[in-house]
Amino acid sequence: MDRKKFLKTCGVALVGLPFASALLTSCESIYYATNSVQNNTIVVPLSEFEILKKNKITYRTFVMVKTANQDFPICLYKTGENKYVASLMKCTHRGCELNVGGGIYSCPCHGSEFDTKGTVLEGPADLDLKTFKTNIKNENIYIQIS
Ligand code: FES
Structure with a gap:
């Protein structure tokens, strides 16, 4: 490779590196948690946040929760030590399903x-998302859906 071509290749790589890094950090994969429903409460085991890789446990920052009775999934997001927020993934503007990534929920419609x-x-949405009360007991997260 001649010098000019080498410098051009390095320049492209250096310019692209920050974008690739930002893209990778915003691309946590979507995981649908195993759950059960008991009297208007969705039960999600805390272990659903665990990822076992090469005998090492890491933790997801969020899981998606879907039951047969819901039109939209709920995103269960860990916001702190033993703190979880359960948000309905339905945009309050015109009802499109939201995407999760980069630490925000974004609407693909508008x-x-x-x-x-x-x-x-x-905006254009001007109302906050519907959220559900959560509590933790016996290694489970309980999401009260009504
Ligand atoms: S439906 Fe989400 S911004 Fe319009």
Whole structure:
């Protein structure tokens, strides 16, 4: 490779590196948690946040929860030590299903954005997401859906 071509290749790689890094950090894979429903409460084992890789446990920052009775999934997001927020993934603008990534929820229809607590960050939506009360007991997270 001649010098000019080498410098051009390095330049492209250096310019692309920050974008690739940002893309990778925002691409946590979507995992649908195993759950059960008991009297208007969805039960999600805390172990659903665990990822076992090469005999080492790491933790997901969120899991998606879907039951047969729901039209939209719920995103169960860990916001702190033993703190979880359960948000319905239905945009409050016109009802599109939201995407999760980069620490926000974004709407593919008209661009609204919400933080992981369901608060509107960017319109056109002007209402926060529907969230559900959660509590932890016996190694499970209980999401009260009504
Ligand atoms: S439906 Fe989400 S921004 Fe319009």
